[in-house]
Amino acid sequence: MEKHKEYYIDLITRHLAGELNPGEVQELADWVSLYPDNFKIFEVYSKTWDTIEKDTIEKNVNINEEWEKIRLRLKHSEPAKDNNVKIFRTGPAKKIFLPFLKIAAILIIVAIASLTIYFFTGPGREKTLIATGDYLEKNLSDGTNITMSSGSKLVYPEKFGRHERKVKLSGEAYFNVQHDSKKPFIIATDDVRIKVLGTSFYVNTKASKGNIEVVLTTGKLAIFYKNKSSAIVVLNPGEKAIVNKNTGIIKKKQNDDLDYMSWKNKKIVFFNNTLSDIITVLNRVYRTNIIIKDNKLINCRLTASFDNQTLESVLNVIKKTLEINVKQTETCIELSGNGCR
Amino acid sequence: MKKKPLIPFIKLNEISFEQLFRSEFKGLCFFALRYVREMDTAKEIVQESFISLWEKRDSIDMEKSVKSYLTASIKNKCYNYLRNCKKFNNDLIFDEVPDGEFSFESHDSLIETELRSRISSAIDELPVKCREVFQLNRYENLKYIEIAIKLDISVKTVETQMSKALQHMRLRLGDYIALLFIIRFIFVTA
Numbered sequence: 001m002e003k004h005k006e007y008y009i010d011l012i013t014r015h016l017a018g019e020l021n022p023g024e025v026q027e028l029a030d031w032v033s034l035y036p037d038n039f040k041i042f043e044v045y046s047k048t049w050d051t052i053e054k055d056t057i058e059k060n061v062n063i064n065e066e067w068e069k070i071r072l073r074l075k076h077s078e079p080a081k082d083n084n085v086k087i088f089r090t091g092p093a094k095k096i097f098l099p100f101l102k103i104a105a106i107l108i109i110v111a112i113a114s115l116t117i118y119f120f121t122g123p124g125r126e127k128t129l130i131a132t133g134d135y136l137e138k139n140l141s142d143g144t145n146i147t148m149s150s151g152s153k154l155v156y157p158e159k160f161g162r163h164e165r166k167v168k169l170s171g172e173a174y175f176n177v178q179h180d181s182k183k184p185f186i187i188a189t190d191d192v193r194i195k196v197l198g199t200s201f202y203v204n205t206k207a208s209k210g211n212i213e214v215v216l217t218t219g220k221l222a223i224f225y226k227n228k229s230s231a232i233v234v235l236n237p238g239e240k241a242i243v244n245k246n247t248g249i250i251k252k253k254q255n256d257d258l259d260y261m262s263w264k265n266k267k268i269v270f271f272n273n274t275l276s277d278i279i280t281v282l283n284r285v286y287r288t289n290i291i292i293k294d295n296k297l298i299n300c301r302l303t304a305s306f307d308n309q310t311l312e313s314v315l316n317v318i319k320k321t322l323e324i325n326v327k328q329t330e331t332c333i334e335l336s337g338n339g340c341r
Numbered sequence: 342m343k344k345k346p347l348i349p350f351i352k353l354n355e356i357s358f359e360q361l362f363r364s365e366f367k368g369l370c371f372f373a374l375r376y377v378r379e380m381d382t383a384k385e386i387v388q389e390s391f392i393s394l395w396e397k398r399d400s401i402d403m404e405k406s407v408k409s410y411l412t413a414s415i416k417n418k419c420y421n422y423l424r425n426c427k428k429f430n431n432d433l434i435f436d437e438v439p440d441g442e443f444s445f446e447s448h449d450s451l452i453e454t455e456l457r458s459r460i461s462s463a464i465d466e467l468p469v470k471c472r473e474v475f476q477l478n479r480y481e482n483l484k485y486i487e488i489a490i491k492l493d494i495s496v497k498t499v500e501t502q503m504s505k506a507l508q509h510m511r512l513r514l515g516d517y518i519a520l521l522f523i524i525r526f527i528f529v530t531a
Binding site: 006009010012013014016017018019044045047048049050051052053054055056057058059060061063066067069070073074130132151153170171206 | 370
């Protein structure tokens, strides 16, 4: 019962932080309207949140800065507005508006010129993208295609600069970089740089033991540290680089992890693997939490291959083959049974 | 008997506009936050509403409250934003705040100072990890998933820490918030 309440306090907090999805909003609304006591709990937390929020506003909003912002925006929109009005005016009004028009015209020319220079030379505004759901595919302005796994973060400019195409990555992603020999594509994570011209490859900045892993599919690729670009490691297709952020050592070897793309294409092959190995893979690929409830099941073995199947159908196959029970609970999926065939 | 004024009631000029902006901006951000839940978006929406107020200053009936024009405009913009972002509109279900009833006035700077010091001491009491998560969300406006990535913890942990923090804040601020409401009630009825 107490745990139950904790669960709803969690929901309330996430509601207040704007972190609920539609299903959960409905769930919370149902709970709130169930008993007056529930509503009271909801109200108390809302008020607490509001009080803190006011404090946040006091700390985060600088009224002088905000006023300066709006003043500038109004200043820029006003002359242009007068300019429009001007077109329809005739007669004496012309003289009054003429100086205005001149200033407006100069302002507009300066604005257009600086914008043009800015757009053709400097990189555009930086954008941040965080993948939610299963995975996320993104095409950048140069035609490069990136697939990011859930929770990964990419920072990229709206438009690339003149000399290079630079993005920042935190997490796991697959890059298919559009070839451009004049503008190398660079991925930065901490001090490590991955530089390519046009290739496809996999990067995981959060591999085990705090390492960065890179697997090259096609083309050529270079990895180095920002401040010592002399110690450069070049990868060929099928090779894998492991960058140890602590020691600074970049190791290179033949890639033996054939499942490194399974989070994207959901191609999984089991060859007489134990159930405990299988759920480790499934938890990674489907980002779920499957657990084995009965220890008798741990050493059950299965041979099967799946190609882009849903988790449900994969579990269904396992359930029927091994004759086990699959139960979905609030926090995980439980596998149970009395041993297997 | 009310007479219809010959000249427009109050003409919004540069000076009164600035005064209005300075006195209402924060309160309106608080109002917008109820819908969009993101500080930067809220600030932007309030800015835009002030701009549209300024642009329409000649056509708006100033006898009606300027504040109600602003809140209506903010509400619309928030709904549009939520719709465009395909975010679910929380407040279709939790529309517990009538437009006029958001208050941000600080009547009494003594109460305000007291409240602030209570909030910051309550935050200081939180366990380190919990405090870090809470501050990143509330004071640096990071989403749960951004916090998870930044601190290299799971989103589930962020959720737990956030609700732990809020429960603590409720316990520490609870009485005081109740007191605030009583004080306001006295002011309103007096």
